[in-house]
Amino acid sequence: NIILAAQENQPSYIAQALDKVVDILKTSGSPDLFSPELEYERKKHGRDPDPGLDLLGALLANSGARGGSMLPRRPSSDKGVPAGVLATTTPCPSLPTIEAAPTQIRQLLSECNTWTFNIIQLERLTEKRPLVWLGMTTLLRFEVTKTLGIEESTLQNWLTLIEANYHSANSYHNSSHAADVMQATAYFLEKESVKSLLDNVDEAICLIGAIIHDVDHPGRNSAYLCNSGSDLAILYNDTTVLENHHSALGFKLTQSDDRVNILKNLDADTYKVFRQGLIDIVLATDMSKHFVHVTKFCSHFGKAQDEDRASEMSSDGTEAQTIMKRMLIKCADVSNP
Secondary structure (H helix, E strand, O other): OHHHHHOOOOOHHHHHHHHHHHHHHHHHOOOOOOOHHHHHHHHHOOOOOOHHHOHHHHHHHHHHHOOOOOOOOOOOOOOOOOOOOOOOOOOOOOOOOHHHOOHHHHHHHOOOOOOOOOHHHHHHHOOOOHHHHHHHHHHHHOOHHHHHOOOHHHHHHHHHHHHHOOOOOOOOOOHHHHHHHHHHHHHHHOOHHHHOOOOHHHHHHHHHHHHHOOOOOOOOOHHHHHHOOOHHHHHOOOOOHHHHHHHHHHHHHHOOOOOOOOOOOOOHHHHHHHHHHHHHHHHOOOHHHHHHHHHHHHHHHOOOOOHHHHHHHHHOOHHHHHHHHHHHHHHHHOOOO
């Protein structure tokens, strides 16, 4: 009954995935399917978990099945991913390339690097699933798979999972908003003054941060959650409640399964930079701190129009990069339709 209730107001691809879950439950014949004790025993004795537990696999497989003709995966970089990493996971069909996409989607995605890109049209053409399509197109353009050392399939799986955790019933804070903020962020990143200041790791942080910055948004603001005594407000002590939740859940989802872990191949130092950067820019979207960030930006880059100051921007160190990344996502967050 819980699963059936969850199907209401969900996109068709999620509803179909949940249908598969219901079928598994009906045919399993085991009331202990989700028993923690049973799962513990399986792990203790080295046996694989019951296939019925792989809800993520069902979501990813169903997501791939909705695409067009499938093309073989290709390595994301020359050194590639260590052998055997993907062999231990459930394969997911690759996302069709832009060339294999329906004509209308293909034409629209070809304009994704422009300021006038129509995210509402993409939402309609993809049946409220724009984040996977636009995310793959944009992140591959910025070679994020190469920066992270992952396969395209891992990136597709991650985008699918993140999009599934946005509430399609929300009129604004849904996956279309996340896709739109990511698109605007990408547009800003391609400006020469920004490119000279940020490296490829910074770019990946900005784009991934934009994607997760409102994940699992409940459709109510932080003030409402605090005043109503919600569990999230209690968990985060009434402080930047939603932004803390978006950031924490983004990492939790990313690390929930090797098939979706886009950060799994980063070394310890790079992961630390990535984690710190993602948390920082997601928390920067808290509008209650808006003028704090704006004042700091204006103070630091107030003379940026002066050619001498502009030429010095790239040598200002990590503080300038941090301030710039915060302002990029903030501008992208409020620039959308």
